[in-house]
Amino acid sequence: MNKLFIFATLTLLTVLFSKCKNTTNTGIDSIKTDSLAQSKNHNPAKVSGELGKYSIVPPDADYTGDYIDKYPNGVIKFSGFFRFGKRHGEWMAFYENGLKWSDCFYDQGKKHGATTVFHPNGKTFYTGWYKNDLKDSLWLFYDSLGKEVDRRAYRNDIETGLVY
Secondary structure, eight states: OHHHHHHHHHHHHHHHHHHHHHHHHHHHHHHHHHHHHHHHTOOGGGOOHHHHHTOOOOSSTTOOEEEEEEOTTSOEEEEEEEETTEEOEEEEEEOTTSOEEEEEEEETTEEEEEEEEEOTTSSEEEEEEEETTEEOSEEEEEOTTSOEEEEEEEETTEEOOOOO
């Protein structure tokens, strides 16, 4: 009876695990499909609300070339380069007043390299380094006057606690 119970339990767990896995994959595939459909049929007028205000979508899924988006007042909001539909190289974002909001580097759609984010007054807010889309370095944080207020060390997006 003990072997039968173990076999039944293992069988039940296998069925449950496979059902969860299939549901999760279907959800992810659905999101990917929706995302690709939005990219290919991109129309800025269709994107609304706060998400639409700051969304960066290439003209199509395979687009390669420069990208510039502007606020209604003509000031550049985002500038960068797409390579086969993914962000690549330096990307900059700006506040509506024209001051730089952020400067970040990408490699094939993943954050990879130095990143700096600025307060609305132009002073540095924080700076650090990404490696394959994960925080990987010493990150420095500043108040709106430019005074360093915190520093944190990361390795593979996990805070290490080692701060120099």
